[in-house]
Amino acid sequence: MTMPTFRAAVPFVAVLVAGCASARPATQGPEAAEPDRPATEGVVVRINQIGYLPDGQKVAVACAVDASTLTEFEVLHESGRSMLGPAPVAASGGFGPCTTTWRLDFSNVREPGRYHVIARGPQLEVRSRTVRVDARAYQGAADTLLAYMRQQRSGFNPYFRDSVHKLDGIIVDDPQREGQFIPVSGGWADAGDYLQYVTTSATATFQLMMSYRDHPNSFGDAFDARGLPGANGVPDVLDEARHGLEWLLRMFPSDDQMYNQLGDDRDHRYLDLPTTDSSDYGWGKGMERPVYPCTGRPQGLMQHKNRSTGKASTAGKYASAFALGAQVFGERDPEFAARMAERATAAYEVGREFPGVCQTAPASAPYFYEEDNWVDDMELGAAQLHALTGEQRFLREALEYARQEPVTPWMGSDTASHYQWFPWHNNGHHEIWRAEAALESERRELAGYYRQGLDGVARRADNGFRVGIPFIWCSNNLMASFATQALLYRRMTGDEQFQELEMAALDWLFGTNPWGVSMVVNLPHDGVWSKDPHTDVARQFGPESQTGGLLDGPVYRSIFESLRGIHLSDPDEYAAFNTGFIVYHDDFGDYSTNEPIMDGTANMAYLLSAMFSGR
């Protein structure tokens, strides 16, 4: 995500954000996607707006925002035919704005069709939005996410049909090369701002390729390599992954030049489009952007510094993306694959030589991605190098790293620092498990690590929505990662004990949450989704420009209220649901809950492609 507090931390920027917002032209979304008028009292019934698989778990959650109670529910076919119930309901306690919740399980409705869930209480009858039960409910969903990735492209941007950030960039924080130009145009903007990080970009690239490797039939081909409409014989998810890989190759051009970041928080000084980015890094507005290497030392050109200790967090991510890239592109483009295989090994050796974290660099504000773990990244890199080369050494080292951090530390906790444990789940355990040379005892050990993390979250999920993640910034990322880890665990073991929570996390992201909002912009198109995402592109071109983008998601009220410079631009249409310990605002002014994020979007590709492939 953007680390948007940068904006809040620079007072005149905050004023600018608010000023732009108040001058914002009224935009109208498509009529089909207009939000429900949220009830100000009574009960609402929330559903997964994408739909449910015929043989899958199906749960709607009813939420009372006053003292209303329910006694029964029924599922009606759109023809009016009763499919289930009336059945008694059982209360699941309060959560957030909901004084009471009820889980309405209609898993037995297996016939494909369109339905309504009806909840009834004394003098009360509430109807859900239309519920889809359809084996193909997730068809095309993963590809929809790619629309956001294309819109985020730097270099040639197919949304604008123009090149953006052509002058990237000039090397900084490097005594030998300071001030030199290096051609590193490409990649993706991180969020609503235009900074670019290897941390998030390499992870996103990896996740796109992993999604394709494991669920190739979930992806289509309707765009070319530049992201313009028109098939090119390459699945679009690989077009997008290649766009990421090519940028990563530019950012690690030789063994002693490992770059980590393009641009810095001086980007936040002006609110503008990627095509007209007027950031001034000391060489004039709209000129070159700074390129930061990993140095293994605390970094920051101005008064603030990060706490970097090494290079391995970034090196491991390079190694894993390149090594998987070499496998995925091996047959399509042997030359490209060979270059990545060579770079993968080189990156991994940098990580061996410089253990520790390479955090993002702050400039004029004290905020950065406070990543504190690196063994997860080296584990994934080693696992992928083993998959690529078959060398036993890499498998052994992957296992050594796995044992140093069995559980991603936020799991089971109620808070964490900003991007402290990234990636949000560790794909490394699954990738070692896939290795033919792994022993059965090692596979059980790795699955046990995943189970420990899932257990930690599950213990906190004693609410009607069955969610147990902490609502720190980017809670949607945590939700998606929890669901992904649960899916990987289920695949590795056949143990379905977390499946209810896995589906609850997915349902949450697509509308089974107190606000009844899909957390992915314009998905499904006829659902309820953000009309005022926090990006200047959306402000000028409408929310559909952000199609496919995963929002940051709800945060603890305490976080929202502690942010400086945050002002909602409009009356809160979800005010009735922002009375509890977590809040979400569909408002341009809320940079904490309503900003689309590139890394989270790529993470979703795995889940949605799995849902279509039948997992």
Ligand SMILES: [Ca+2]
């Ligand atoms: Ca294509």
Ligand SMILES: [Ca+2]
């Ligand atoms: Ca890490």
